[in-house]
Amino acid sequence: MNQPTTSLELVNATRRFGGIVAVNDLSFKVPQGTICGLIGPNGAGKTTVFNLISGFYTPTSGKILFEGEDITGNPPHIVCRKGIARTFQNIRLFSSASSLQNVMVGAHLRQKNPWWFPIVPFLADKEEKMVHDRAHTLLERLGLADVANAPAGSLPYGAQRRLEIARALATNPRFLLLDEPAAGMNPHESSDLMEFIKNIRADFDLTILLIEHDMKVVMGICSHIWVVEYGQCIAEGDADAIRNNPKVIEAYLGEEYLQYA
Amino acid sequence: MSFKKLLAATGMLLCMGIAAQAAEPIKIGVYLPLTGQNAFGGQLELEGVQLAHKEMSQVLGRPVELVIVDNKSDKVEAANAVTRLTAKDKVTGIIGTYGSSLAMSGGEVAEKAKTPVIATSATNPLVTKDKKYYFRACFIDPYQGAGAATYVMQNLGFKRAAVLKDVANDYAVGLANFFASSFKKQGGEIVVNLNYNSGDQDFTPQLTQIISQKPDVLFIPAYFAEGAIIMKQARELGATFRIIGGDAMDNPETVKIGGQAVEGFLHTTFPYDMSMPNMNPAAKKFTENWKVAFPGKDPNVNAALGYTSYMMFMEAIKKANSTDREAVTKALAELKDFPAVTGTLTINATHDAEMPIGIIEIKDGKRVYKGEITPKM
């Protein structure tokens, strides 16, 4: 494992909706064990890329490979089983369930009991306890232990973001997709988030691909960045390369910036 | 008002209370569909029961109190209603109900509670089958079906009959079946037997089909409102055959709804109609009282049955000289030659009221009582 192997690969992925091409012949490789970023203006097709990877959309053409295996067209729950978890741009928690239950649903994937075990007394207790404990451990690791029994919908925004990540981690993923994890955070919170993402990457031995608008976050933690506009990759490279790429500046910051910069 | 007067008034009220206590009322329960799909039948019969109650509100020197309970045209509610009447109101007897399926669910409860019940117009044979406490003031479907078949065969001389029935209605299915089997037994032919579903209002496809088979007569065991519409649509489609129906067609409203189309329509019914010649005294009395109580409304056979059921109870209580349920049941079972609105009435071994079948024809927009027949079973 000394050589950086490819974790996830998009091969000429294209997705059309009616006449609109949301993702246009996009290819990239995410190396194992890295944190990579996907940036671009709103509506550039970044979230569509995530939906393609996580199986909500099937690419109109092209392929998606995960650890060498073709996962194109697999439904979301199979994709998740293979080891890809994700979060959502606008948080999608099970809002009436408690934080703990949210994470337990994530952990459900690794349960082996048939559905009727819980009905029979004591039969399911061992595994239920295991899942329960695992969920609790995760909540503790993410600093959410004290809100374990609070309904997820009532948590503060930042906690909801973290809970969503905790839930994704509960599925035991090897690859994590984060959709705007820093949205709505103040600079202090987002710098915490950077540490946090780095930590979970190391602790859980993950590969992470994230979409983010907060440049500080992206530039701070991503080892490789792709810039997407109109569903196409217009630039790629590390933070410095992106920062100084005129095409990126034009697309992302507006032409006027050039005049004033 | 002075204190004295108040005291006196209170005293009087108290006295009245004591007097009322002395003659404790006899409770007669009534469970009928007052709401829901069969509400019309329940309401018609309730009027009859109430008329009879007004006429004879005392028996054995004690006032009679009606306890009226709605069964919502629903089986579960019917069972609840009868349970309530037997267990909570502790009635001596129960009148009800319109609709055989409702009667069947109530009957089971009454049987357990050993309370006599008189069905007003539940004509399904299963209602009183194997029941000790269930009676009826009407005849049963096999009898009526045979009557209609006999009349069509012998009096009208028709050999080809069609049947159109509501397949979701137990009454219609039962009566149609008995008509058909009796008609076939007597050598007739059922050329076509079609169905519709409760609530349907458009019968044109079925009728077109029937017309194309050219029957002599169409048998419709329908409720009066939909029956009238069937006739209307049949005539609009050019049907020329005779149409015959059952007791559920017996209502003054039939003519109003059907208009010209019901001309010549025949139906079997319980032997009472305001147009019948040489009415018996009971029927006369009923007709007169009705006209006083409900001016501007014609008496109908359902009301007559409600009325009869109530009178049957009064007769049984008088005969038994007791309000004991067992005694009343026994008296009912032995009821013989009771002068009822629907003729002289005798309860037979299966607890059905034995009576001839009346035939009514609509002529010039008027109901004409054509007479009675007694089919051989």
Next chain:
Amino acid sequence: MMLTPELFIQHFFNALALGSLYGLIAIGYTMVYGILRLINFAHGDIFMLGAYFVFFSTIAFMPAWLAALLVAIALLIMFTTFRDKSKATPAWYWGAQALLLGLAGYYGFISPVEFQPPWVLAVFFAIAVTSACGIVVDRVAYQPLRDAPRISALISAIGISFLIENLGVVVFSGLPRAVRQPDMLVKPIIANISAITGNADSVVRISPMALIVPSVSLLLVSGLLWIIYRTKPGLAMRSISKDIETTRLMGVSVNKVIALTFALGSALAAASGIMWALRYPQIHPYMGVLPGFKAFIAAVFGGIGSIHGAMLGGLILGFIEVFITATFPALSGYRDAFAFVLLIVILLWKPTGIMGARTEEKI
């Protein structure tokens, strides 16, 4: 069974009439659903009320003063609902109010004759009062629940539907009543179609109502479409159905437009109730349950939210019911089941109905 041309033509017109009636009721469901995403279970009962009101006004069952009062209240409800509160009350409004009071007074206290208006007036009366009932249903049962979970509004709808039916039983009595039919509507039209069949005695008999119903329906639906596609309130309605918030931003008072929707839907239900009562001349308090239910099914497989779809769905349902029974008489007992089988097949094939717009959830 083989359909001869005569039978086919007869069935065709009967199916057309039945289908148009379903369609007219279905439009009410579809309009309310399109805007509120609410299955207005009380719609079938509104249809029943329409039939009853026309019955009352033609039979003079109701005391004259009550009839006049009802119209007055109905129009009052409509005026106050649609009055522009930001502007001074226009003179015509007061004029109309005065006229109403005058009418009520005239009919109620001065006129010695019975309130037995000609057909046109009776129909107007029935439609006005029924529309007002629609508005009242919205106000009482749905408006307080606009931002509640949708299921609460649904239960409220079931509740108000029970209420209308049972009040109907108490007030009108459960007994079916005969509706007076003008003679001209009773006599069937007999047409010789030997030109088509080549058979000299092939005759088609069609009830006049089977011709009137589709034509009136066509007229009413065109009128409705005109309102919806060519007028300002119609524009607001179409806009609300897609995006309430943006529509409010444009200055549209949503509650007023919803009230108008209920009024229009109820007016159509009243119209179909009236025609139903003329074609099947008996009415009773539960008469709306089954046609309402079937019309709702029709609205769904036409694509709920679409007016064309509702009419199309109604027609399809009418044709299916008539022609299945006509061609497979042995299956006549299963007539209701066919509608549902068709419904499920259509939903599986096109989950939002034939003319329904596909909506994709944003992830």
Next chain:
Amino acid sequence: MNNSAMHRAYTLCAVVLLFAILFYAENNLDTYSIQILNLVAINAILAVSLNLIYGFTGMFSLGHAGFMAIGAYVCTVLILTPEQKESMWILEAIHPWLANLSLPFLLAVVVGGIAASLVGLIIAIPVLRLGGDYLGIATLGFAEIIRVVITNAAPFTNGSLGIKGIPQYANLWCNYGWLVVTVYVIVRLLRSNVGNVFKAIRDDEIAARTMGVNTFYYRVLSFCVGAFFAGVGGALTAALISTIDPKMFTFMLTFNILMIVVAGGLGSITGSIVGSIIITFMLEWLRIVENPISLGDFEIPGIPGMRMVIFSVMLMCIILFRREGLLGMREFSWDALARFVKNPVRFFSRASRSTSGASGK
């Protein structure tokens, strides 16, 4: 854990207490009260099962009457004696397959439930692809199809004549026994992680799929378990009132159950039970308005039909003033009871803001 062991002991005590009450009721109450108690139990079984499907898994299903019909008919055909069957099928002879089938009552109820659940499975596979209201309409359609088929399949069901004289096995013990079983099974499921998955599907199906949940499988599962208990409820209804016919199982029946579920609180088992108690009792209690009420000299005449009018008004009031239902999504728990006993006012002000209850062990 100690706490939970104590709670289990409490629950056991409560069940024992329930049966003690039943024992008392059976010996001391009149048949009318017992009849109502029986209906409460059956309605609660139906409401809890519908709540599993709709309240906890978020599938708007209106097929309950259909499942009840299947449970009722299957159970009935299995418990009638061959003689009864022969005398009852007067229109068309009973199908020879069924003529001699016979099973003990309890087994017949279970078979009825299984049959309902199998039909549920057959329905679920095509229609559970639909969402929201469309699912409701499709299931409603299936329920009506079931009813029409039962009406027309006379050799199997005796058509619209229905069946009568069903032995009245469904006594208090049986009904409440089944209620306890229903609540036990469903609560155990809901408290386990399977329940969390159900609720996850209800709250956000897309997120659930992302979490690796095969949502279709779990939706079908919830639907079939619900259908099973609906079938059981139908079988018990048949054995309680001793007669059935297809007209009992119209969509109005489904609406009645839905009404109980929503009035009690969607997503609350306790709510469903409370709802069925309140609505069943209310319907019976309201009978007083149909009989004359005398206030001293003044007598208000009873108006036939008024009961349903007042009932619908009361139902609407519940929904208009407590739009989340009587209990919202709150659930009974011993902790909540303890909080309530300590300080009722605070309990309600707090409870209305957060949902307590089914929180793991």
Next chain:
Amino acid sequence: MLSIADLHVYYGGIHAVKGISLDIAKGQIVTLVGANGAGKSSTVRAVSGLVKSCTGSITYEGHGNILGKAPEEIVRTGIALSPEGRRILPHLTVEENLQLGAYIRNDTQGIAKDKEWVYSLFPRLKERAWQAGGTLSGGEQQMLAVGRALMSNPDIVMLDEPSLGLAPKLVNEIFAIIKHINSLGKTILLIEQNAFAALSIAHKAYILETGTVVLEGTGQELLHNPEVKKAYLGG
């Protein structure tokens, strides 16, 4: 003309705006700049009456405190909003969308005149007048949203992210038009993520972060503020 004082907005448990105060003078372009979730949209939604739970005050010249009024009333006072995400009614034609914008007006001639004016601002809309809104491209939809807001003849136009998802060329076009509209005497409250474009045309600007104002000043001041540059380029 419009002044917001100590505005708080809540969505469920989330406190989205935490005490924002703004002043908008007549005839100015005022811009709110900030990242996703900073509370910009919540602020204008509160002004438009679209959010239910908010506290504070919004004083509008001649109308007093308008906080708590329904959206349809707010439009009638002369404040129009072109909402985030354009919110074009996709099944209505361009013409109808504009008609809807003029819903509160009854002066047929005035409406016709304003429609012509909007068409002259956005000639591409005129070409597509009879096309359904949903079939337009993103840029055209944005133009339509701005045009629709103008149709109510407002005094204050609030534009929520008019440059969202547009090609740079179009962004320039839109900003030029905003400037033009302003020059015709309309007051403009502009919300932007595209900070530099917005700041360059604004008379006054506020920078928002997590529901509070962190910087305010004239557009030019902020444009040259190193803090801003850092925040937007992650320098």
